[in-house]
Amino acid sequence: MLMSRRLIVVAKLLSFVAALVLLVHMGAVIFASRNNTSTHGLYTGWGSTLSNLGKYGGNAEGLSEYSPQGTKPVKAALVALIRNDDLYGMRKAMRELEDRWNHKYNYPYIFLNDQPFSEEFKRGIRDLTKAPVQFGVLEPGTWGYPEWIDKEKAKKERETARYIKGHSESYRFMCRFQSGFVHKHPLLRDLEFYWRIEPDVHYYCDIDYDPFLYMKKNGLKYGWNIAPDEYEPTVRTLWNTTKDFMKKNPQMIPEKNLIDWVSNKDGSYTKCHFWSNFEIVDLSFYRSPQYQAYFDHLDKAGGFFYERWGDAPIHSLAVAMFLKKSEVHYFDDVGYYHPAMSHCPKGSKESGKCVCDPQEGWSNDFGCAKRWRSIS
Numbered sequence: 001m002l003m004s005r006r007l008i009v010v011a012k013l014l015s016f017v018a019a020l021v022l023l024v025h026m027g028a029v030i031f032a033s034r035n036n037t038s039t040h041g042l043y044t045g046w047g048s049t050l051s052n053l054g055k056y057g058g059n060a061e062g063l064s065e066y067s068p069q070g071t072k073p074v075k076a077a078l079v080a081l082i083r084n085d086d087l088y089g090m091r092k093a094m095r096e097l098e099d100r101w102n103h104k105y106n107y108p109y110i111f112l113n114d115q116p117f118s119e120e121f122k123r124g125i126r127d128l129t130k131a132p133v134q135f136g137v138l139e140p141g142t143w144g145y146p147e148w149i150d151k152e153k154a155k156k157e158r159e160t161a162r163y164i165k166g167h168s169e170s171y172r173f174m175c176r177f178q179s180g181f182v183h184k185h186p187l188l189r190d191l192e193f194y195w196r197i198e199p200d201v202h203y204y205c206d207i208d209y210d211p212f213l214y215m216k217k218n219g220l221k222y223g224w225n226i227a228p229d230e231y232e233p234t235v236r237t238l239w240n241t242t243k244d245f246m247k248k249n250p251q252m253i254p255e256k257n258l259i260d261w262v263s264n265k266d267g268s269y270t271k272c273h274f275w276s277n278f279e280i281v282d283l284s285f286y287r288s289p290q291y292q293a294y295f296d297h298l299d300k301a302g303g304f305f306y307e308r309w310g311d312a313p314i315h316s317l318a319v320a321m322f323l324k325k326s327e328v329h330y331f332d333d334v335g336y337y338h339p340a341m342s343h344c345p346k347g348s349k350e351s352g353k354c355v356c357d358p359q360e361g362w363s364n365d366f367g368c369a370k371r372w373r374s375i376s
Helices: 002-034 040-051 084-105 119-126 151-160 169-180 211-217 238-248 289-301 311-322 367-374
Strands: 076-081 109-113 133-137 193-196 222-224 280-282 328-330 336-338 341-343
Touching: 076 084, 076 169, 084 109, 084 119, 109 119, 119 133, 151 169, 169 289, 169 311, 193 211, 211 280, 238 289, 238 311, 289 311
Parallel strands: 076 109, 076 193, 109 133, 222 328
Antiparallel strands: 193 280, 222 280, 336 341
């Protein structure tokens, strides 16, 4: 009995000493931080913490930077071009994205519209997240026809089109905006990266890392998830117009790039493209002189309106011309559904943190995805 009491006393004494040592250490840290007139030491410590994170950027747990108002390790945001009547579809997608990922990381949202957002829309979005949210209206000149477009010729194309969205004028405005102007909007000007989000999509998997930080740490410029081939009637002259750009601007085309992904051996167009409704991008790529020159070349050609050039093939052709494979990342671990297509990581039906059926998420078997895996 006496021995038991002595052991209890010793255990309490050791606990007290450990607590005292911890308090002294914490006091020293607080004293040092309060007497440091520069933020360098604090930033260095923060950077050291980030440098020790795992391959994919690590977990947000315990990092104050990922609190709702914290200064994130990457200047990045989730961005949607959307209208007021898409509120329900956006809320559904956002609910999944928050549950699967952003409730831990709290990256801000930016919503853009060609018309002012209603108070109902703003309230419905803010109800779903603790992260900062901003709403913006598109700038004049970025939505609509440029002055050199023959509107009668464009109208004739819409009236005779026999392809999806072929009759839509606003869809063409959207494709032009996403191709050449989204990265220039004032709300995005200070961003390093953006993650494009859409209404009525599904996110099948828990994402336990920071994709923005992963891309920044690994020098990645473009991230994608689904890669189908484009419907030829919508891009009848896009490839020839692109080849014309390359011929006129050989100094802009690096020797090592991804052109074999979009060009067959005979020089014809594979029509492979990254489905841009899911893309995570280093915005310095879209802001680069070569990308701007390429967009201007396409814009002058008028194919957004005389055909129905989409932002997805345009982004993809730019990636193929200007980037190396080491600068492009296939987010095959992110389960994702957009109406008509989906991607489901292998094995997700039986185990892991995804809930989807790979047999239904068949985009991994697209010829363009296989072609991507085959090129060096």
